[in-house]
Amino acid sequence: MVHTRGRTGSGDRRRRRALAALPAVALLLLALQGCQEPAAGDAGGKPSAPAPGGAGGAGGTAGDPCALVTRAEAERLAGTALGPGRDLEGTCTYVAPASGPTAQVEVFAGEPGKNYYDAERGLGHELQPLEGIGDEAWLEDGSVFLRASGQWVAIRLVRNEEPSRFDKPLEELARTVAGRL
Known part of the structure; x- marks a missing residue:
């Protein structure tokens, strides 16, 4: 008699661990994507600096x-x-x-x-x-x-x-x- 349950069980555990990590990975990717949102018409995916005089102010960003x-x-x-x-x-x-x-x-x-x-x-x-x-x-x-x-x-x-x-x-x-x- 061959026991396949041990192998299947460890494979199931690995699969469950990988699936359990997916939400955290998805959140991380979404956060990183938000930091690197491409400018309009920019296919390179690089962040863009705001236009001078734009939303910079004391609470804004001066770009990169x-x-x-x-x-x-x-x-x-x-x-x-x-x-x-x-x-x-x-x-x-x-x-x-x-x-x-x-x-x-x-x-x-x-x-x-x-x-x-x-x-x-x-x-x-x-x-x-x-x-x-x-x-x-x-x-x-x-x-x-x-x-x-x-x-x-x-x-x-x-x-x-x-x-x-x-x-x-x-x-x-x-x-x-x-x-x-």
């Missing part, structure tokens, strides 16, 4: 933060090689390799940028106005904040050097970013 500041621009600001940008919920972070000097460039777009600006103001940090950049722009040690076309962007540089050394490069990068909004 890694596109607002490219890796090459982040490296020029930091003065060293950086890894590719990591985009997460309105922020983009470029980090130096472990073998290099300590360096990190963070870009906060839309609401995260406005929140960072508000937090620095709320803490009483001294911000210097920058003239001729977007609607308004402010500089503080290692960071620049700007608003252009109703959209907020903050850029923070982390280096273990005197922050004022990077004031001019931060100002220049703010000008570039303001032109993209």
Whole structure:
């Protein structure tokens, strides 16, 4: 007598486990699809940045933060090689390799940028106005904040050097970013 029940039973258990995971997988795929909804007429499936002056405001999004500041621009600001940008919920972070000097460039777009600006103001940090950049722009040690076309962007540089050394490069990068909004 041959017992096939053991094999069939383990196959049934595997099938039940796979079926039980389907709702979670479906939810994950739907969530990811919502993050990567293609723009009208764009078959590539890439997210689109809102039009300048659109729904950006303090609570909106300034588009792809890694596109607002490219890796090459982040490296020029930091003065060293950086890894590719990591985009997460309105922020983009470029980090130096472990073998290099300590360096990190963070870009906060839309609401995260406005929140960072508000937090620095709320803490009483001294911000210097920058003239001729977007609607308004402010500089503080290692960071620049700007608003252009109703959209907020903050850029923070982390280096273990005197922050004022990077004031001019931060100002220049703010000008570039303001032109993209």
